Amino acid sequence: MAIVVLSRGRCGLSKGITCYMITMAIADLLVCIFNVTLVGIFFDHFPYSFLMSTSVCSFMSFVQVSSVQLSVWSTTLFTLDLFVAICCPKLKLKYCTRRTATVILAAVSVLSFVMNIPVFFRYEPYSVVANVQWGCRTVKGYVSSPAWIAYKWVANLSVPLLPFPLLLLLNILTVRHILVASNSRRVLKAHGPVEGSSDPVLKSRRTTIILLFTVSGSFMVLWMPIVILDLLFDFTEIPTLEDDSSLRLTMRITLLMMYSSTCTNTCIYILTQRRFREQILNMVKYPFILLFKFLKNVEANGQQWAEFFTCRAVNGPRSGHEANKCGSGAV
Secondary structure, eight states: OHHHHHHHTOSSOOHHHHHHHHHHHHHHHHIIIIIIIIIIIIHHHOTTSGGGBHHHHHHHHHHHHHHHHHHHHHHHHHHHHHHHHHHOHHHHHHHSSHHHHHHHHHHHHHHHHHHTGGGGGSEEOSEEETTEEEOOEEOGGGTTOHHHHHHHHHHHIIIIITHHHHHHHHHHHHHHHHHHHHHHHHHHHHHSOOOOSOOHHHHHHHHHHHHHHHHHHHHHHHHHHHHHHHHHHHHSOOOOOOTTSHHHHHHHHHHHHHHHHHHHHHHHHHHHOHHHHHHHHHHHHHHHHHHHHHHHHHHHHHHHHHHHHHHHHHHOOOOGGGGGGGTTTTO
């Protein structure tokens, strides 16, 4: 529903921001489908399904990594677009456009999928049954191979080592610029003529801060635990523990928080964007409106037919112009 509402472009947002938000919603939906539903739920309850074949399993792992990466970078680019729109008025005319957003998002999407192609070669089958490879097991050279080590560092740099400092820096600069501009506007208003108690510009800036902080802030909070855990695994020697260990439980909690970030954006749109709420309500009410109109037409047609047959029963069969007196033309 969020994707449909945003695609209609009736939420009062710029076309560039709308493109980023649609991409975020699509990436989050892919994470919900592949990472949560298929891998997190379906694998546990149906371990011997076709999804366990090596080709399907490796493909799903590829989509998992790519969708998470796309979700992270679409959030980062969304924050960058807001930063340029607020803090760089000269660059805004060229950068904050629908065409620029489309080109950037297309390039990032293609780069994300191309960069994760090695994931297909990360796994090998557990067994071969009737010439069909089953299961996904990490290849033996994944830990010690220089090529795989280099790939892991590139993957960690793209998500999450590079986006998180960039998000934090952009948020700080954007909020600083908004606060300085708002204070200057209050001072000018205080020495100028009184035009009313509310300032639409300050209100718009306040809404922008709320949207920016809730989207990128909640994203960073929910992702931070798994980022710290990944860094601990990369830079320290953590022994392998049993499934019921505290480390295993910590890993599950951090994954739960990371996947929860895919559903927070829609809640944030509903809480902070009045027009988005109105469009959502319109979508919910639309099927009932169509059903009401259909029932109303059925009732009106039924009344017309009842009046027609009542008239014919009272007056008897007629022909020519007299038949129109019973409403046969209307029916």
